[in-house]
């Protein structure tokens with residue numbers, strides 16, 4: 001038997017720019033959505049580096065009381081306010097407002113390098129996935145290993161990822177990263193409900209359970225440039241446990257979601273047949 005080659009040997013290099021034309025000739029528009037809450041000191045470089053990748057740059061602000069909104073507007077972003085319920089609510093406001101075909105979520109604190117945006121978006125435009133999550137387990141994190149608080153966060157996150165993998169028969173490495181790209185129609189079809197950062201695991205679990213194609217690419221998570229995270233494990237862990245068990249075990253898709261899933265399965269079968277059945281002559 002021929003020995004297998006290492007995966008990196010044949011893998012193409014990460015794209016540095018987005019090729020917006022899909023295989024069917026369709027040109028995709030990209031909306032970059034940046035949730036912010038008091039990020040005036042951090043926001044400028046994030047928007048500066050993200051802007052060239054964005055056909056639409058949307059900052060969803062959580063009623064900051066610093067200059068976040070003024071800075072975002074001065075840098076050419078469209079600024080909208082969330083409903084003051086948390087980051088999950090902010091992402092939903094962004095999804096509803098966005099006009100792009102593919103949405104990318106990037107944190108405003110400098111934890112995500114916007115130069116990773118093409119690697120997140122390209123597999124979707126190329127038709128290989130509906131949703132691509134950045135993975136800190138594949139790309140490394142400077143925010144998950146140093147303190148007890150970070151250890152608890154990482155440990156909880158790993159348990160949740162394992163449970164998703166073994167119940168849904170997938171092999172994910174990170175269910176909670178805030179850095180991800182998703183087709184807008186898919187994001188809206190998920191019917192997202194979570195108001196805080198639990199929306200990340202809700203997005204991942206619903207994507208998998210509804211049969212959309214979820215992929216991961218390695219993205220590095222940097223330490224927030226300035227200021228403190230809004231995340232407190234002690235305050236939010238019951239909501240994480242509740243939403244994890246609910247979406248994984250109890251949540252049932254509504255009828256339109258099941259119909260869409262059945263249709264996608266039929267289409268996939270038809271496409272597979274079209275590929276495997278040679279066309280007849282004459």
Ligand SMILES: Nc1nc2c(ncn2[C@@H]2O[C@H](COP(=O)(O)OP(=O)(O)O)[C@@H](O)[C@H]2O)c(=O)[nH]1
Pocket residue numbers: 034035036037038039060061062063082084085086087090106107108109111178197224228229230231
């Ligand atoms: N619009 C909005 N953004 C938020 C809210 N809470 C956090 N963010 C933003 O979400 C991103 C991640 O928040 P952060 O505090 O760094 O949490 P962590 O990365 O999970 O530790 C940052 O860009 C924050 O400014 C909120 O309630 N509303």
Ligand SMILES: [Mg+2]
Pocket residue numbers: 107109111224229
């Ligand atoms: Mg952060």
